[in-house]
Amino acid sequence: QVTLKESGPVLVKPTETLTLTCTVSGFSLNNDRMGVTWIRQPPGKALEWLAIIFSNDEKSYSTSLKTRLSISKDTSKSQVVLSMTNMDPVDTATYYCARVQWFGTYFFYYYLDVWGEGTTVTVSS
Amino acid sequence: DIQLTQSPSFVSASVGDRVTITCRASQGITSYLAWYQQKPGKAPKLLIYAASVLQSGVPSRFSGSGSGTEFTLTISSLQPEDFASYYCQQVKSYSWTFGQGTKVEIK
Numbered sequence: 001q002v003t004l005k006e007s008g009p010v011l012v013k014p015t016e017t018l019t020l021t022c023t024v025s026g027f028s029l030n031n032d033r034m035g036v037t038w039i040r041q042p043p044g045k046a047l048e049w050l051a052i053i054f055s056n057d058e059k060s061y062s063t064s065l066k067t068r069l070s071i072s073k074d075t076s077k078s079q080v081v082l083s084m085t086n087m088d089p090v091d092t093a094t095y096y097c098a099r100v101q102w103f104g105t106y107f108f109y110y111y112l113d114v115w116g117e118g119t120t121v122t123v124s125s
Numbered sequence: 126d127i128q129l130t131q132s133p134s135f136v137s138a139s140v141g142d143r144v145t146i147t148c149r150a151s152q153g154i155t156s157y158l159a160w161y162q163q164k165p166g167k168a169p170k171l172l173i174y175a176a177s178v179l180q181s182g183v184p185s186r187f188s189g190s191g192s193g194t195e196f197t198l199t200i201s202s203l204q205p206e207d208f209a210s211y212y213c214q215q216v217k218s219y220s221w222t223f224g225q226g227t228k229v230e231i232k
Contacts, residue, residue, distance in 0.1 A: 037221075047161075047169065047212055047223040060219045063126050096168055103175075110216040111159050111174035118168055 002026035004097050004116035006034070011122050012087050022080040022097030029075045030055050035100040036080040037112060038071065040093040043116060048093075052100060053080060087123045094118040127151050127215050131224035144200040147229045148203035153193045157217035160189055160198045163226075164209045172211075173198065203229070213227045 007019035022036060029036065035054040041047050051061045051071040062070045070083040080097060098112040128151040138144050148158065156176035159168035171180045173189035176196055186201040200207055206232055213224040 046225045047163075047214075049221040049223065052146075052221075063220045098168075099137075105156075109157060109175040109178075110221075111171055111180075112161075112169075112214075113171050113180065115168035115170070 002099060002114045005098060005112060006095060006097050006116045006119035008095075008121065009120055010120065012125065013124060013125050014088055016087050018082075018084045018091070020082045020084075020095055020097075020119065020121075022082070022116060024078045024097075024099070025079070027099065029073050029078060029080065033102055035115075036073070036097055037100050038082045038095060038097050039112075040091075040095045041118075042090075042093040045078050048096075050084075051082060054100075089123045092121065094120045094121050126220050127154060127217060127222055129152055129213055129222055129224040131213060131227050134225065134227060136227060136229045138203050139232045140203055140205055142203045142232075144197045144207075144229060145201055146211055146213075146229075148191075148196045148198070148224050150194045150196075150215055150217075152160075154215045156192050156215035157215055158189075158191070158196050159214045159216060160187075161212045162207075162209050162213065163212065169212065171202060200229075 004024050037052040038050040051069050053059050053071045059103045068085045073080045098115040102108040102110040130149045132147045160173040163169040169174050177189045182204045188199045210226045210228045
């Protein structure tokens with residue numbers, strides 16, 4: 001059974017750095033054609049894509065947040081870590097990690113097939 | 126970034142109704158589109174990918190169509206468990222983006 005579970009602080013102060021961990025089971029972070037991505041959702045608002053890391057360590061970030069984000073993985077621990085610097089109250093949200101798979105040879109059709117339950121982060125002094 | 130606009134934002138419907146949600150992209154994304162269902166307090170669930178491929182285990186009353194800039198998610202006969210929010214997502218190019226969501230409510 002494939003599962004992902006997010007962990008990290010519930011409360012962070014403005015200007016601090018948020019570090020979230022996604023622990024996966026049921027698949028390896030080295031699996032070809034798999035990656036892990038982070039998405040967030042402010043209360044009552046839409047989903048927002050943040051970052052992705054692939055098995056070959058290729059990474060990509062949200063255009064609007066790229067200067068504040070860093071994603072990495074520790075395959076031996078089956079963990080993906082997302083860091084976000086200079087936190088602000090507008091960053092208050094539920095943060096999800098999800099597994100990414102894709103098919104195709106020259107053109108890749110990605111999809112997020114398994115999601116973690118999410119972790120809620122509040123930014124407040 | 127590619128912007129996705131969903132319409133309508135809210136749908137009020139009854140059990141058994143046919144519901145159609147539209148997602149329009151700001152530029153062509155061929156078939157690089159997925160649909161997700163989200164219930165309150167829960168993580169999103171994948172319904173459709175590559176615009177029209179039904180995810181394993183998803184009921185056949187859900188279907189997706191479209192290509193280029195206009196896409197639709199159709200629920201052929203709304204069931205009580207389908208009352209939820211629905212999001213489209215483009216995976217054509219980074220940054221990936223989501224639509225603003227459509228909430229399907231009980232009439």
